[in-house]
Amino acid sequence: MVSERVGKYIEAKGISFYAFENSLEASRGSISKAVKDRKSIGSNMLEKILAKYTDLNPTWLLTGEGDMLIDDQAWQGSHVKAYMLKTDNNVESQQIPLYDLEAVAGLVPLFSDNKAFQPVDHIMIPHLPKCDGAVYVTGDSMYPLLKSGDIVMYKEINDIANGIFWGEMYLLSIDLAGEEYITVKYIQKAQEEGHIRLVSENRHHQDKEIRLDHVKALALVKASIRINAMH
Incomplete structure (x- = not known):
């Protein structure tokens, strides 16, 4: 079947x-x-x-004949997943800078001037869509798709008000009472004007509606890496 x-x-x-x-x-x-x-x-x-x-x-x-995947590459010790739009073009080779969010003090300064920050390393994976950077994620709101310690690769969205693809997965920096809250969520339209709905993969997390102007930095998640360590 x-x-x-x-x-x-x-x-x-x-x-x-x-x-x-x-x-x-x-x-x-x-x-x-x-x-x-x-x-x-x-x-x-x-x-x-x-x-x-x-x-x-x-x-x-x-x-049902042949292999499931056209290019069945096994990445030793890790799993790579790409989240692509129909308009994406694969890049044959790119060096994606991996940043430590604690060292750069959040997404807002990182996105404002990423050249001012030294990446901890670079990631090279062929045939991914164009990415601006990568960070480690924390929390379990997107589990089992993402778990704490996974790496997400992202493309920055400069025009936050008009650049959202509804239903896609995003890395966000949200201003909550003057403090920055960084999370990965699906973004959907909200009923109230000027608001967006943040949706988790983890069904134990409730959806949350926030004002769009509280989003201070936004990036579309393009791929993720999960390292599988043998103990």
Whole structure:
């Protein structure tokens, strides 16, 4: 069944059904229900899946023959996930600076003048979309998609008021009573004018609506790295 193979691919990528459906602008539960009930997935949606997830082997998806991934690279000791828009272009090779948020005192000064800060290292992963930098994440609001200690690679958004792609994952700096709060969330439209809704992957975290002008720095999450250590 094609739907069963879609489920296997989602599991192999380590993403949730919610994130997968969200990335395809599909209604929530539409794909997860098809996988669970072993029902067919429409051809239009399959085209969207193959266009969005370019590492997925179309022959394997449709027939079950061959390998799941077109380029099945195994990164020793780590898992890399890319979160790409349809407008993204892969960069064959780039050096992505990895910053220590504590050393740079937050996203606002980092985004204002990143040349003033020395990165702790550089990350080189081929065929990712263009990234401006990378930081370690803390907290469990995006678990299991992200966990504390993972690295996220991001693209800065300069025009916060007009540059949001609704439903995508963002790294945000929020002003809460004069203090900076840094988090990773999905951003959705809010009912109240001038507000946005912050949505967690972790269902134990409630959605929160905040004023858009409280967002002081914003970056679109483009990829993540999880290091798997053997103990």
